Amino acid sequence: MPVAVTPPRTLYDKIWDDHVVDVNEDGLALVYIDRHLVHEVTSPQAFEGLRTAGRPVRRPDCTLATVDHNVPTVSRKNFKSVETFISEPDSRAQCAALEDNVKEFGLTYFGMKDRRQGIVHVIGPEQGFTLPGITCVCGDSHTSTHGAFGSLAFGIGTSEVEHVLATQTLLQKKGKNMRITVDGELHEGVTSKDVILHIIGVIGTAGGTGCVIEYAGSVFRGFSMEARMSVCNMSIEAGARAGMVAPDEVTFKYLQGRPLAPKGEEWDRAVAYWKTLKTDEGAKFDIEVNIPASEIIPTVTWGTSPQDVVPITGRVPDPSTMSDPVKRASAQRSLAYMGLEPNTPMEEITIDKVFIGSCTNSRIEDLRSAVKVILAAGPDAKVAPNVHAMVVPGSGLIKQHAEAEGLDVIFKRAGFDWREAGCSMCLGMNPDQLAPGERCASTSNRNFEGRQGAGGRTHLLSPAMAAAAAITGKLTDVRKFIGKVAEAHIAAAPPLKTVSEFNFMDDATASPTPEASTDSSSSSLPSASSPSSVEKFVVVKGIAAPLHIENVDTDMIIPKQFLKTLKRTGLADALFYTLRRDPHTGKETDFILNRAPYNKAKILVCTGHNFGCGSSREHAPWSLNDFGIRCVIAPSFADIFRNNSMQNGMLPVTIPQEQCIELAKDAEAGLDLEVDLEKEEIRRVNGQPPIPFTTDAFRRHCLLNGLDDIALTMQRGEAISQFEQRRTEMWPWLNGFGYADKKIPVGPVRKTKKTEW
Ligand SMILES: CC(C)[C@H](C(=O)O)[C@@H](O)C(=O)O
Numbered sequence: 001m002p003v004a005v006t007p008p009r010t011l012y013d014k015i016w017d018d019h020v021v022d023v024n025e026d027g028l029a030l031v032y033i034d035r036h037l038v039h040e041v042t043s044p045q046a047f048e049g050l051r052t053a054g055r056p057v058r059r060p061d062c063t064l065a066t067v068d069h070n071v072p073t074v075s076r077k078n079f080k081s082v083e084t085f086i087s088e089p090d091s092r093a094q095c096a097a098l099e100d101n102v103k104e105f106g107l108t109y110f111g112m113k114d115r116r117q118g119i120v121h122v123i124g125p126e127q128g129f130t131l132p133g134i135t136c137v138c139g140d141s142h143t144s145t146h147g148a149f150g151s152l153a154f155g156i157g158t159s160e161v162e163h164v165l166a167t168q169t170l171l172q173k174k175g176k177n178m179r180i181t182v183d184g185e186l187h188e189g190v191t192s193k194d195v196i197l198h199i200i201g202v203i204g205t206a207g208g209t210g211c212v213i214e215y216a217g218s219v220f221r222g223f224s225m226e227a228r229m230s231v232c233n234m235s236i237e238a239g240a241r242a243g244m245v246a247p248d249e250v251t252f253k254y255l256q257g258r259p260l261a262p263k264g265e266e267w268d269r270a271v272a273y274w275k276t277l278k279t280d281e282g283a284k285f286d287i288e289v290n291i292p293a294s295e296i297i298p299t300v301t302w303g304t305s306p307q308d309v310v311p312i313t314g315r316v317p318d319p320s321t322m323s324d325p326v327k328r329a330s331a332q333r334s335l336a337y338m339g340l341e342p343n344t345p346m347e348e349i350t351i352d353k354v355f356i357g358s359c360t361n362s363r364i365e366d367l368r369s370a371v372k373v374i375l376a377a378g379p380d381a382k383v384a385p386n387v388h389a390m391v392v393p394g395s396g397l398i399k400q401h402a403e404a405e406g407l408d409v410i411f412k413r414a415g416f417d418w419r420e421a422g423c424s425m426c427l428g429m430n431p432d433q434l435a436p437g438e439r440c441a442s443t444s445n446r447n448f449e450g451r452q453g454a455g456g457r458t459h460l461l462s463p464a465m466a467a468a469a470a471i472t473g474k475l476t477d478v479r480k481f482i483g484k485v486a487e488a489h490i491a492a493a494p495p496l497k498t499v500s501e502f503n504f505m506d507d508a509t510a511s512p513t514p515e516a517s518t519d520s521s522s523s524s525l526p527s528a529s530s531p532s533s534v535e536k537f538v539v540v541k542g543i544a545a546p547l548h549i550e551n552v553d554t555d556m557i558i559p560k561q562f563l564k565t566l567k568r569t570g571l572a573d574a575l576f577y578t579l580r581r582d583p584h585t586g587k588e589t590d591f592i593l594n595r596a597p598y599n600k601a602k603i604l605v606c607t608g609h610n611f612g613c614g615s616s617r618e619h620a621p622w623s624l625n626d627f628g629i630r631c632v633i634a635p636s637f638a639d640i641f642r643n644n645s646m647q648n649g650m651l652p653v654t655i656p657q658e659q660c661i662e663l664a665k666d667a668e669a670g671l672d673l674e675v676d677l678e679k680e681e682i683r684r685v686n687g688q689p690p691i692p693f694t695t696d697a698f699r700r701h702c703l704l705n706g707l708d709d710i711a712l713t714m715q716r717g718e719a720i721s722q723f724e725q726r727r728t729e730m731w732p733w734l735n736g737f738g739y740a741d742k743k744i745p746v747g748p749v750r751k752t753k754k755t756e757w
C-alpha cells in the first residue's frame with residue numbers, strides 16, 4: 001500500500017491549516033482566532049454592535065484589552081481616574097468607553113493604574129498572551145508584530161473586531177507565501193530597524209500585498225525576540241498583513257515563565273508542538289526575496305512613505321532624475337512637504353525633536369541601545385540645544401525594568417524627557433505631537449504626512465540612530481559613536497545593571513479586573529434570520545473623481561484626530577482633510593473633492609497603486625461612504641482597506657493601471673461612470689466598451705444582498721463549537737488564560753521598587 005505523502009508546507013500553511021473551521025466553495029475560510037487584543041480606538045463601535053444585537057463576547061478568556069493611543073504620557077503620580085486625568089474630551093470619552101465595555105462584557109483589562117498597561121503590541125508578548133502557532137488579531141495594523149513568535153497575526157478593522165468578539169472567528173482568504181531571506185553578517189551599527197527599513201526600500205510599500213512574509217536566514221535567527229518584533233511589526237509597511245519568524249530556542253526562552261505562558265506539563269507539550277512549526281524542506285513560496293546582510297547600512301527615511309529610504313551616508317533624492325511621472329510627482333510632493341532640497345546630504349539635515357518609542361522600538365533592548373550611544377558619546381553628552389528628545393517606554397513594566405537598570409538616569413542626565421507608557425508621538429492622538437514644520441528623528445514606523453502632528457516632518461530610524469541624532473542635533477551616522485574612543489567612554493561610565501525582565505512579571509498579576517470567563521457556550525446565538533445591517537451594492541452610477549496619487553495611505557484618507565469618534569458616521573468632512581483644508585487658514589483648498597462636480601462624486605478613480613495602505617482604521621471607508629463615495633477603482637488595494645470597505649457595503653474594484661488612467665480621463669471630462677456588480681463591469685458613457693472586473697463570489701453575494709457577515713457566521717455555531725473541542729484536546733494551553741483563572745498558579749509575590757503611580 002503506498003503511504004500518503006503530505007506535500008511540504010510553509011510555516012504559514014501549517015498555522016493556517018490548524019485554524020480552519022470550514023471553507024466555502026470559493027476558498028473563503030472561517031478561521032478560528034486564538035488571541036484577540038483590544039484597544040480604545042477601534043473597539044467602541046464593535047462593542048456597540050454587540051450591545052445592539054444582544055450578543056456576548058464569545059471568548060473573554062482569549063481577549064485582552066488596554067488603553068494606549070489616547071493616553072497622555074505625563075507622570076501618573078496624581079492619577080485618580082480617566083475622567084480626571086485625560087483633559088481632551090474625545091480621548092477621555094474613548095478611554096472611558098473601553099473601561100465601561102470591559103466591565104460590561106467581562107474582559108481582562110490593563111487600565112492606566114495597572115503597571116501592565118502599555119502599547120497593545122508590547123503587552124501581548126510581554127505577558128505571554130502571544131504564543132507560537134496561534135492566530136492573533138487586533139483592530140490595529142501593527143498586529144503583525146506578534147508574528148515574531150511564529151504566529152499568524154494580523155490587523156483587522158472594527159467590523160471584524162465585532163466579528164471576532166461575537167464568534168471568535170474571521171472570514172479569510174488565504175494569502176500568498178512570501179519569504180524574505182537575509183543571510184550573512186550585519187555590519188556593526190546595523191540593527192533590526194535598519195534591516196526592515198532596507199527591506200521596505202527594496203520591495204516597496206506594496207511589495208508584500210496579499211502575502212504573509214516569512215523572515216528567514218541567519219540574520220533573523222541571530223536576532224533577539226525584541227529585534228524580531230521590530231521586523232515583523234513593519235511588515236505592514238511592506239504591504240503584507242502579517243510577517244513571521246519560525247519559533248526556536250530564542251522564542252521559548254523568552255516565553256518561559258511569563259504570566260500567561262503554559263506551565264508545567266503543558267509547557268513541555270506546547271514546546272513539542274511549537275518545534276514542528278517551521279517551513280518544511282522543499283515547501284513552495286509564491287515570492288522569494290534574498291538580501292545579503294552586507295548590503296545593509298544604517299538607514300533613514302527622507303520622504304513621506306516608509307519606502308522612501310536612503311543610507312544615512314546618502315543624499316535626498318532628486319525627483320528630476322525619475323522617469324516614472326507618478327513617482328516623480330510623488331517625490332516632488334514629499335520633498336515639498338518635508339521641506340527638503342534634492343541632493344542634500346542626509347547628515348546635514350537638522351532636527352527639532354527626537355522620539356524614541358512606539359510598538360516598533362520601545363522595548364528594553366531599544367532603550368538599552370539608545371543609552372549605549374549616549375554613553376559612547378562621553379560623560380558630558382547632552383541632547384543638542386536645538387532638540388527636544390523624548391523616551392516613551394512601551395509598557396509600564398518596561399519603564400519599571402529600565403529604571404531598575406538605571407537607564408532612566410542616563411537618559412535624564414543627558415536631557416531626555418522620560419515618559420509614561422503609550423503610543424505617544426507615533427501617532428499624536430494624545431498631547432505628544434509635532435508642531436507644523438517641526439522635524440523629528442523617530443523610531444516609529446510611519447512617516448506619512450501629518451502623522452506625528454499636522455505639518456510635522458518625520459524621519460524613521462533605529463533607536464541608536466535616534467540617540468545619535470539627539471546628541472548632534474542632526475541626522476547622524478551612528479557609526480560615529482562606535483570605535484576605540486566610544487569604547488573607552490563606555491568603559492569609564494559606571495556599569496549598568498542588567499536586570500531580568502522576570503523580576504517584574506510575577507507580582508504584576510494582581511488584576512483589578514473581573515473574573516475572566518472560560519465559558520465558550522454559544523447559548524445566545526441569534527436565529528438564522530438575524531436582521532442585516534449592511535447596505536446593498538448592486539449598481540452605482542454617477543460622478544467619478546480622478547486621483548493621481550500613489551500609496552494613498554489611510555492617514556491621508558482620514559487623519560488621526562477624527563479617529564476619536566465613538567460612531568461610524570459624521571465623517572464626510574474628515575475625508576482627505578489635510579488635502580481639502582488649508583492648514584493655516586482652515587479654508588477649502590482646490591483639491592478635487594472640493595470642486596464641482598466632484599464634490600458629489602460617487603466613485604473615486606485612483607491611478608496610483610496601493611490605495612488604502614497603512615493603518616487598519618475602518619474610519620477610512622466610513623468617511624468615503626459618508627461623503628457619498630461607494631466605489632473606489634484602483635490598480636491595487638491594501639488588504640485591510642479592501643476588507644473594511646466590503647464590510648460597509650462598498651466596492652473596491654481592481655483593474656490594470658492603464659484602464660484606471662483611461663477611466664480617470666473620463667472622470668476629468670466630467671463623464672459619469674456606472675459600476676455594475678451583478679454584471680461585473682464598469683460602463684462608460686463615451687461609447688467605449690465596458691471594462692470588466694472580478695470579485696470574490698462570496699463577497700459579491702454578500703454585497704448584492706446586503707448580508708451581514710456576523711449573522712452568517714453565527715449560523716455556523718455548531719462547527720465553531722466542534723473546532724473548540726478539538727482545540728481543547730490538541731492545544732489545551734490556549735484555553736482559559738484569564739488572570740483570575742485558578743488553573744494557572746500565580747508566582748510568589750516579589751518585592752520590587754515602588755512605581756511612580
Ligand atoms: C488606530 C489604529 C487603527 C492605527 C493602526 O491600525 O495602525 C494606529 O495604531 C496607527 O498606527 O495608525
Ligand code: SF4
Nearest residue numbers: 142358359423426427
Ligand atoms: S503604530 Fe504607533 S499608534 Fe499604532 S499601535 Fe503602534 S505605537 Fe500605537
